[in-house]
Amino acid sequence: MGEGIKGIRREIIELFPKLAGDVNFNKTSPEDENYNCIAWAYSRKDRIMWPGGEEEKVLDGFHFWPDGVEDSTDIKSFIEAFGLIGYEICDSWEHEIGFQKVALYILNDECTHASRELSNGIWSSKLGKWYDIQHGSPYTIENETYGTVHCFLKRVFP
């Protein structure tokens, strides 16, 4: 059991090398393909949230993209989607009491990932179809798949 957990940590660190030095890194859930990173950052665990296309219309599962927001992987669409639940662009990822923050990631001009700050200042990410993890900073999950942090958004903690 212990070796299993170590093995999973090692596997995650292989994909996200910056987590090796993150003392707050922890796997916090089993695998769950019912939701993805954007849904998790949107505080939902019951849907897959991503801009859709024609092909996706035939896929089972709860696919969601807010009405009125362009079906595009351009970062502006994601900022707009988060804006619908009260998030606004802000300058820093650092913890502010009473506020919740989200970080958006970008690679080749397309949004790839979102992470969300928890009330204790630790950050949380759903790694695609894989695990939920906690990490100390939004920067420690930058990698060759997610690219780099593009911007931060904040809203009053609900």
Add this chain to the structure above:
Amino acid sequence: MQLRNISGLKPVTIAAGLLIGNAFNALAYNDIDSFSNLNSIISNEYTSNHFKEVNANSYNDLVLRANFERHLLNWQKQTKILSSTKSIIQHPDFQAIVEMGVKVTPFIILEIEKKPSMLVWALNLIYNQKISNNQDIKIQEACKLWVKALKA
């Protein structure tokens, strides 16, 4: 000289050994054949063709299964941290599974029954339909419905 003599004896020894071996095998198989009536079964053309067909199908099934599993493992490994639905379903290994068509649906059913996953989307693309009109259905529930529908 001695070496030549020994090597000169070799073919004779081997030939004798082979003869004895063959005779023994022939006797052994005769015994089995007379006991099992195997010769008469194989000489039946219909049965013989059936055996050939079964063997060919089994081989094709094994190859199909191996190819399916190779594509599945690659796809799982390379898309597990992705959230983009488009990237997940347009991955070359996923597309390869979809292109295999209905022949691989038994393997897909086994997989999603064991572990519900987005692999169910291959069934959506192979059959070009959803299993449920319920917009709120979760992947896990959709997998159960596909298993129920295709295993019935």
